[in-house]
Amino acid sequence: MLADPELAELSVQINQMWPSLPEPLPLQWTETPLVSIDRSGVPWVIGPAEHDPLRSARGRTVIPHKQRASLKRIAKLGIPFQRLAIAHELDPEGPVRQLLPALRTQPHPCTQEVARALVGDVPAHPGVTRAVIVLDAAVSGATSALGINAVASVLDPIIFGVIAPTPPRHRQLCLWYPLVAWRW
């Protein structure tokens, strides 16, 4: 249930117009990447899509084919999302381990460099990796350990569409609609 009446009304109206949208999460908007722990104790880095730590140098976000197609379908619905956010699940045994005690009390904003260090790199595509291994075996008659990186990471990214009564401001309570999620 949404405590903010304006947000609740907005949620009802959006639900009437686009009933296929999932239930939104009422969360505060953040302009910088935020490291936090969810109720189950899993650490996440959440931030605006334009500050996504996995963005390439050319500003492109890597998305699997299926989820990309799904986002295209959602985009055609014309839902007036004001901002997009991406949440990355973190390995509790990874670099975020040092921050976990501090995160138990409250979420912490972080710089893009820290977010990048916490999230790591985009894992190698398993299909492409397999194809390279097969080609390697066919050409040089050898098998390589290239596939290890491709299956090492199975963490979730989630893309949210964010709507608020006004253009979202930092720490303003907004409606966060989970649009697509996948496992690397």
Add this chain to the structure above:
Amino acid sequence: MDTDSPLARLAPQDIRRNRTNGVPTRSQRNGRHRHRPEEDGSHILSEFVERSQPWSRERVPVPRRLRWALWALVPVELFWAIWLATIVTGATACRGPICTVITLDHHAAALLACGVFSVAGLTGLIPTTRGFSRCNGPEVIGLATATAAGGASLLGIAALMTGALILLIIPATFVLAATATSRRETNHARTRPPYPIALVEVAGRSRTR
């Protein structure tokens, strides 16, 4: 429509369009109103998707051995294609069993096409794969196709080498077998005398001392 509602403030064009149940308004009928995504914010998602990159386009490292093999394949294919071109143009005569085998029974033109495709494909992929060091999904397909074409063009040479190997192995096997037999016979001839004879010999030696 309630113009004070949060959604109305958020996306006026979208709501007006949807609330008319698909019936165009007068301005829409006159063509004055066009849906402009920048008015309602829905373009954010479209732009994001447009600017995104499929995961399969993300490059993965190529193993070093494969990289070297691909680099080696380019000059081999190039020289082979040049030689095939001389045969196709008639500058070099192709007679005899060896030339028949390596051109797969005078299919030099087909082999040349495969070779040229391979050289062109691999050369074209050098800059995009940063010297065959990293490649993505489409590039792997390109590399595999170019390599397969290269392999096809070298089938004649492979057939010749296989034939030559077989021709070498058969006499080598005969030579080895013959050598082993004669050695066994020699060894048999040098076998020690039976035990009693040996004893007599030893006894005879001790007596003479």
